[in-house]
Amino acid sequence: MELTERKKKVLRSVVDLYIRTAEPVGSKAIAELPDMHYSSATIRNEMAELTTMGYLEQPHTSAGRIPAAAGYRLYVDELMADYRLSMDETQSINTAIEEKMQRVDKMLEKVAKLVSQATDLPAISAASRHSGVTAKRFELIFAGEGSVILVVMLSHEQVINKLIKLPVSLQQGDLQVLSAVLNATMTGLAPEEFTPELLTRVMDAAGNAAALVPVIVDFTAETLRSQGSTNMAVAGQMRLLGQPEYRDVDKAQKVMSSLDEEALSNLPAMMQNQNGTKVLVGPENVASELKDTSVVMTKFDIGDGMQGMIGVVGPTRMDYAKVTARLSYFAESLSKMFAKPETPALPEAKEEQ
Amino acid sequence: MELTERKKKVLRSVVDLYIRTAEPVGSKAIAELPDMHYSSATIRNEMAELTTMGYLEQPHTSAGRIPAAAGYRLYVDELMADYRLSMDETQSINTAIEEKMQRVDKMLEKVAKLVSQATDLPAISAASRHSGVTAKRFELIFAGEGSVILVVMLSHEQVINKLIKLPVSLQQGDLQVLSAVLNATMTGLAPEEFTPELLTRVMDAAGNAAALVPVIVDFTAETLRSQGSTNMAVAGQMRLLGQPEYRDVDKAQKVMSSLDEEALSNLPAMMQNQNGTKVLVGPENVASELKDTSVVMTKFDIGDGMQGMIGVVGPTRMDYAKVTARLSYFAESLSKMFAKPETPALPEAKEEQ
């Protein structure tokens, strides 16, 4: 059986309508659409064929049709009309993003919240290094009796620090020796290279400050590891309750309980080698708990060798056109924002001085 | 009308039973309790009086009674039996807490999750300074052409840093001058004291590095402000769905939408001058959206001049005894954990060296 243009048109209309109403769509409703110039009987025949072809489903005899997974898939890939963002929408996204984002993890929380708000669906956001973070430079600062501040500059323009307290008193000189040793031996190493042998080697060379070494090595290795891994945030789970398919609390509960960071952690991974926007329709989903939901996600650029990702989770019947449009715009705006030189106040270097 | 011992006993039984079953409690059910040596008729009379006294309510004639707000209040204050945690419970709380908590905000998220899990209710956690955070010492590190790392030691043993990039090239010497200036003028100041006048004064003294000053001043002031403010985290909102009172999605949605950080931000403030565990029953609640829910909260000690708070939000019919017991135990364990010297690895300073 062939998928004629008219069948496509009918299918598109069915999906569109179902997305709007969340109710099975009948032949009459389709026939009454402005640019549908056939009677309900004709539509009925087309819908019957679309059903045998697997694009539509019938909840029970004498009900309208709803899209099947294959129907959504075709709709997303070929049929759906581009959704054009209104000025209002682009503007509200932009003003939302504009506030300066500070640390990456805070930023992710915020982005997830914003995306969730913009789509009225649960949203996730994640950031991951391209991997290969190393320490670029170590600096030790004397901070009073028994206290030392360790400052580590990482590749990718990040700086971290830790206050270390020891029941040993050290001299400025000792710290200088140690930091020289650290810079000589521990820069440019991957986290796996922080072996016990390295530890003893550094301690041997460290002189009076050897007691500091284990703390420093552990902290650095730990930090590199955590920097290499993926951070993510989830927000707006409750928005699912607004969707008619989750009027049944039991269903809602089942899905929502699988909307946490652990359960969703494979989504960012899926995007690694993808480009553009990806849509997972219902049963294509990875986590089995999400069998009845769809996922839309897309990538953005954080700079500093980091890769960001935002996505939403919603009922299979979601407004793919609108959601993908908003998501893409979001990703674009975020990329732009991070591309801007981060120093906000290019010093208005006052005339005085 | 007087609140006799027998009335109290009846009231306690009604609340206990209602907490367990979430159904209106009838006189017969009470009369059949093991240590209730009166007939249902007598109980009926008592219940009728408790109702006119405002401790109980009747959803409609010929239904059982449910506790009114005043009933819960009396129950919480006087009647409820102590809940003794089982070994299992204390143990699972302890193992949960044991993992080392890193930064304060991550810690809060984790704690909120744990509390939510332990009580099966939405939970919040917050931390706030006692206020009065100031910068203790500034340090500038030269980090290659046009890059400088600013390290600020705060009172209360915290260290923060920022990488600053400028299209101006600076010498080591310039940085030394500037850090001396910063340490001389900007230590010990409250965030309000970072005025434009201060900025110009520091810039005048800063010499070649004056271009850095605005960035540094802004960043420091901003950081002090954010350190002084309250951090909080909310977790487990969806757990409400497990409660029978929220089988109705509309109700659930209304309450859950008010379970975010903003709406709950006055709760931590309420604890500032309170000690022990505080219970807000239904209509006593601050936010009007929470009129039909209760809040239980308690404080814990983070050390470093910080004050922590954990709490849960749940249906007015919640198991106050169990919840307060678990919450208190949690707070206690957390306080203990933070009291321990934080440096985990008192260097096992190997013999070599």
Add this chain to the structure above:
DNA sequence: GCTTAGCACTCAAAGTTGCGGAGTGCTAAG
């Protein structure tokens, strides 16, 4: 040969009715 009007048929959703039972308040007796 495609399109469409017409019709009999199906089935979920919504409304109707009628019980059974849990619970109450009151009264009168112990």
Add this chain to the structure above:
DNA sequence: CTTAGCACTCCGCAACTTTGAGTGCTAAGC
């Protein structure tokens, strides 16, 4: 003061009916 007894109320449930949206099929029309 306590309790057995009784009439009364009202919710919840289940069985039944009605309604109407929607279908598939057939036969007539362009």
